Amino acid sequence: MSITEMIAALARPAPLQSQRHEQARAGVPAEELGTGVAAQIALARRESPARQTQRTA
Secondary structure: OOHHHHHHHHHOOOHHHHHHHHHHHOOOOHHHOOOOHHHHHHHHHOOOHHHHHHHHO
16 A cells, blocks of 8 residues: 555545534434444444444443
């Protein structure tokens, strides 16, 4: 990976941060920001959402 590619990768927001940002812009209450992220990660990993919630908590 070149230096330019590394810098570009660092400039991209992390998936959790971008999802929370989008939720905040949509008017989701602060205490609910990030809800559903663990389920999405679990789906991608082919795990149960409950197991992923335990890992991300």
